[in-house]
Amino acid sequence: MTKKSTTVNRRSFIKSVGIAGGGLLIGFNWLACKRSEEVAVADAALEMPDEWFELNGYLKIGDNGVVTIYSPNPEIGQNVKTSMPMMVAEELDVDWNNVIVEQAPLNTELYSRQLAGGSQSIRQGWEPLRRAGATARYMLLEAAAKQLEVPVEDLSVEDGVISHSGSDKTISYGEIAKAAAEIEIPEEDKVVLKSKNDFKIIGSSRKNVDAKKIVTGQPLFGLDTYKEGMLTAMIVHPPKFGMEFKSMDAEKIKEMPGIKDVFTIDTYPEDTQKQWSDVSAFSKLVVVLGESTWQVMQAKKALEVEWDLNPELTKKIEILEKSAGMGEVSGLESSATHTSLMADVGSKKAKAIRKDGDPEAAFKNAVRVIERSYTCPFLAHNCMEPMNFFANVTADKAELLGPIQTPEYAEKTIQSRLGLDLENIDIQMTRMGGGFGRRLYGNFLVEAAVISQKAGAPVKLVYSREDDMTDGVYRPAYHVKYRAALDANNNITAFHVNAGGIKESPLFANRFPAGAIDNYLAESWTVDSNISIGAFRAPRSNFIAGAEQSFLDELAEETGQDPIQFRLDLLKKAKENPVGENNDYDAARFAGVLEMVRDKSGWKKDDQNLNRGISAYYCHNSYVAQILDLRVKNNEPIIDKVVCAVDCGIVVNPDAAKNMVEGGTIDGIGHALYSKISFEDGMPQQSNYDTYRLIRHKEAPKSIEVYFAENGIDPTGLGEPPFPPVIGALANALYKATGKRFYDQPYISGLQGDLKT
Amino acid sequence: MAKFNLNINGEDKTVDVDPSTPLLWVLRDHLNLVGTKYGCGIAQCGACTVHFNGSAVRSCQLPVSSLEGSKIRTIEGLSENGDHPVQQAWLEIDVPQCGYCQAGQIMSASALLESNPNPSDEEIENAMNGNICRCGTYSRIKAAIKAASKSQIA
Numbered sequence: 001m002t003k004k005s006t007t008v009n010r011r012s013f014i015k016s017v018g019i020a021g022g023g024l025l026i027g028f029n030w031l032a033c034k035r036s037e038e039v040a041v042a043d044a045a046l047e048m049p050d051e052w053f054e055l056n057g058y059l060k061i062g063d064n065g066v067v068t069i070y071s072p073n074p075e076i077g078q079n080v081k082t083s084m085p086m087m088v089a090e091e092l093d094v095d096w097n098n099v100i101v102e103q104a105p106l107n108t109e110l111y112s113r114q115l116a117g118g119s120q121s122i123r124q125g126w127e128p129l130r131r132a133g134a135t136a137r138y139m140l141l142e143a144a145a146k147q148l149e150v151p152v153e154d155l156s157v158e159d160g161v162i163s164h165s166g167s168d169k170t171i172s173y174g175e176i177a178k179a180a181a182e183i184e185i186p187e188e189d190k191v192v193l194k195s196k197n198d199f200k201i202i203g204s205s206r207k208n209v210d211a212k213k214i215v216t217g218q219p220l221f222g223l224d225t226y227k228e229g230m231l232t233a234m235i236v237h238p239p240k241f242g243m244e245f246k247s248m249d250a251e252k253i254k255e256m257p258g259i260k261d262v263f264t265i266d267t268y269p270e271d272t273q274k275q276w277s278d279v280s281a282f283s284k285l286v287v288v289l290g291e292s293t294w295q296v297m298q299a300k301k302a303l304e305v306e307w308d309l310n311p312e313l314t315k316k317i318e319i320l321e322k323s324a325g326m327g328e329v330s331g332l333e334s335s336a337t338h339t340s341l342m343a344d345v346g347s348k349k350a351k352a353i354r355k356d357g358d359p360e361a362a363f364k365n366a367v368r369v370i371e372r373s374y375t376c377p378f379l380a381h382n383c384m385e386p387m388n389f390f391a392n393v394t395a396d397k398a399e400l401l402g403p404i405q406t407p408e409y410a411e412k413t414i415q416s417r418l419g420l421d422l423e424n425i426d427i428q429m430t431r432m433g434g435g436f437g438r439r440l441y442g443n444f445l446v447e448a449a450v451i452s453q454k455a456g457a458p459v460k461l462v463y464s465r466e467d468d469m470t471d472g473v474y475r476p477a478y479h480v481k482y483r484a485a486l487d488a489n490n491n492i493t494a495f496h497v498n499a500g501g502i503k504e505s506p507l508f509a510n511r512f513p514a515g516a517i518d519n520y521l522a523e524s525w526t527v528d529s530n531i532s533i534g535a536f537r538a539p540r541s542n543f544i545a546g547a548e549q550s551f552l553d554e555l556a557e558e559t560g561q562d563p564i565q566f567r568l569d570l571l572k573k574a575k576e577n578p579v580g581e582n583n584d585y586d587a588a589r590f591a592g593v594l595e596m597v598r599d600k601s602g603w604k605k606d607d608q609n610l611n612r613g614i615s616a617y618y619c620h621n622s623y624v625a626q627i628l629d630l631r632v633k634n635n636e637p638i639i640d641k642v643v644c645a646v647d648c649g650i651v652v653n654p655d656a657a658k659n660m661v662e663g664g665t666i667d668g669i670g671h672a673l674y675s676k677i678s679f680e681d682g683m684p685q686q687s688n689y690d691t692y693r694l695i696r697h698k699e700a701p702k703s704i705e706v707y708f709a710e711n712g713i714d715p716t717g718l719g720e721p722p723f724p725p726v727i728g729a730l731a732n733a734l735y736k737a738t739g740k741r742f743y744d745q746p747y748i749s750g751l752q753g754d755l756k757t
Numbered sequence: 758m759a760k761f762n763l764n765i766n767g768e769d770k771t772v773d774v775d776p777s778t779p780l781l782w783v784l785r786d787h788l789n790l791v792g793t794k795y796g797c798g799i800a801q802c803g804a805c806t807v808h809f810n811g812s813a814v815r816s817c818q819l820p821v822s823s824l825e826g827s828k829i830r831t832i833e834g835l836s837e838n839g840d841h842p843v844q845q846a847w848l849e850i851d852v853p854q855c856g857y858c859q860a861g862q863i864m865s866a867s868a869l870l871e872s873n874p875n876p877s878d879e880e881i882e883n884a885m886n887g888n889i890c891r892c893g894t895y896s897r898i899k900a901a902i903k904a905a906s907k908s909q910i911a
Contacts, residue, residue: 077855077892207851214856215847215863216839217792217832224791232786257758257775293795294775294782384796384804384857384891433794433857434891465797655851659897663854666893689801689889697885700895702878 065174076435091133119717205655222402240682258295332682362494366485374547385433475536515583549728613732620717664722670695766834803888
């Protein structure tokens with residue numbers, strides 16, 4: 001058995017790194033190979049050492065030179081489990097083929113921000129991850145200098161082998177790891193990070209460290225958890241938002257084969273100290289517990305439950321911003337009411353979030369005012385792996401294992417809900433079959449824990465697809481109205497955005513075109529609802545980008561300008577003579593992606609041969625511009641090509657980053673074209689993929705080209721930024737193909753009526 | 758409950774389950790073969806795709822009682838060392854993002870190439886249309902199928 005040696009106070013070191021770095025996150029897991037025949041054997045190729053030496057909380061080195069790097073952050077498909085360890089390995093100076101990546105468990109002592117969200121993992125990990133590698137390298141060199149009796153300045157490292165410049169002396173990391181573990185941890189200012197020009201691993205493509213397991217069907221996901229004595233649990237939640245459990249007839253069900261118990265739980269009793277991540281429309285649930293999934297599914301089907309209107313949820317819906325006007329819907333909400341309510345509220349004055357100049361006067365004096373409104377429906381996240389979690393809760397301990405984007409917050413909720421000390425709560429993260437924001441909200445984890453406690457047994461909670469799709473935490477329904485005032489020369493003299501939603505506003509008041517127009521007004525409103533909402537890939541941007549970029553396209557057309565040049569002129573103004581002080585974007589970088597996409601796509605002004613739409617947007621600290629070409633055949637769009645220009649600073653893992661942009665582009669197109677959750681009397685009208693349309697192979701773009709800006713700027717977000725803008729490019733291309741503007745998502749409704757959405 | 762004899766990945770197995778149990782849950786809950794994924798339970802997403810006498814089928818719709826005498830292949834049995842040309846192509850092109858749907862995609866792709874070693878773009882799209890990928894790896898899946906096709910023909 002391999003021995004693991006941990007010496008002197010490693011934990012406090014990591015903690016200090018975490019604080020100094022302003023937030024640590026990291027992760028590693030892995031085996032890299034460039035050629036496929038290597039990939040096939042990589043798992044078997046690395047021999048385990050006899051002894052490991054832990055140099056800090058991020059890595060340990062074996063006596064044979066094999067390095068394990070821990071990946072603290074949750075992996076939801078954004079590939080951080082590969083790219084974050086690359087950053088550690090870069091500064092450590094090791095051969096990537098000698099690295100194993102392991103998913104770290106939740107450990108708030110060792111790591112901070114163990115969270116997948118906001119496209120922040122790489123950006124916020126950039127400094128601390130590299131520092132973790134560089135600090136270990138420093139200690140290895142110090143130990144080598146002592147052993148070889150030479151000055152440390154005369155030593156260099158390549159691929160984990162230390163060489164002395166004045167002789168032929170060498171020593172490997174494996175040989176010196178034990179001594180390095182005894183070296184005092186250096187002060188932060190002694191450890192110098194590499195110059196970007198010296199990067200060998202960062203900036204060169206490395207393959208997904210879990211790929212071999214994925215393509216051979218090895219257990220990786222929460223749903224793949226099977227443990228001794230484990231029971232399967234499924235929940236039954238109310239069929240409608242606004243209802244709650246009344247009664248059930250469970251006796252016959254309990255007699256069904258394999259069924260162990262049927263009972264109710266209250267996931268979040270009033271005294272639970274909830275975190276922001278505890279979002280659930282249905283706290284009281286029916287639980288069916290049994291030996292196997294199919295048996296539980298059958299019992300669930302046969303179970304008769306009576307539901308009642310929930311008095312707390314049937315209150316009249318309030319308009320939260322009273323200034324926006326009044327309106328109400330009943331406790332059981334319907335999409336038709338939502339739509340008319342939003343149109344009504346959105347037509348009125350709302351709370352001003354930002355105002356530059358005198359927009360009222362400019363609109364009054366305008367020669368022409370262009371006004372357009374845009375909407376989108378609720379969306380379900382639809383992670384391909386439905387919500388699930390394993391829990392084994394005993395009198396004094398909770399063992400939790402599964403897919404969660406926010407383990408640290410879940411741990412606090414469990415502490416409060418079960419009355420356990422944090423040190424007795426163990427949360428392990430599995431690779432996630434998609435996240436997209438849904439697994440930020442760990443109601444299913446809490447449910448699993450409560451069920452296990454009540455059952456007195458280890459359980460795996462499994463949501464059926466229907467449970468998953470009708471559980472809420474939806475992308476909100478939004479509405480935005482834009483107005484532009486034009487003078488006699490078609491100059492934009494004022495711009496007005498009035499945005500809101502159920503039950504969150506999509507407004508970003510300080511984003512482009514704020515800063516580019518002298519008279520500007522941004523207003524915001526929300527409408528309350530008993531339907532639960534949550535962050536969905538590129539929250540708020542996932543709607544407002546497409547709306548704004550459609551409106552700008554129309555403005556360019558109405559004023560007789562090329563849509564790219566139109567945007568560049570606005571950005572020039574924002575760069576040279578910005579209006580206001582809080583503009584959140586860099587106008588030069590923004591213009592840079594527009595110019596890049598124009599050049600790479602061979603954009604021509606007034607191109608009559610192609611139905612091309614352009615769009616560009618800034619979010620999650622990154623800039624993306626896209627040009628989309630399509631045809632419409634039998635009322636179905638055929639997307640021939642999308643060209644993407646991306647500025648996310650330094651690209652850590654280029655091919656994986658390209659994959660992310662391709663996927664985000666397809667995901668954005670798919671949701672804007674096809675997807676929606678609608679309601680009738682509180683009931684979601686879509687509950688599985690026969691009624692909820694997701695984009696499929698045939699509908700995906702025939703070709704996607706991706707170009708990255710090369711500017712050496714520290715990396716920024718990438719998981720979310722490609723998603724929002726392509727929706728504008730799609731709407732603008734649809735207009736070119738059909739002569740009709742598209743204002744309401746899903747756009748397929750505008751092409752075909754409601755039949756196929 | 759009843760006993761059923763199955764041939765999975767070339768091995769004979771006996772399971773004692775309700776006759777209505779779909780192959781998907783027999784594989785996952787009873788045979789410790791978890792590579793075949795649950796996604797929708799109604800044959801709409803393709804995550805549970807396996808080979809049934811060589812054809813790609815949705816295992817969530819195959820009751821265990823209908824399987825006697827049939828040969829079932831799952832992702833775990835597609836190749837001995839994970840080196841089936843389609844798996845190799847998937848690694849080469851680095852297709853997966855979250856990875857959850859990929860076993861089903863690979864099973865559909867390998868069945869396609871078995872019956873049509875050199876498919877056109879349109880044939881690939883048609884054969885793969887039942888497999889949803891929420892991450893949107895469709896471009897890479899197509900590229901990987903073409904790469905596998907080439908390597909098989911070569």
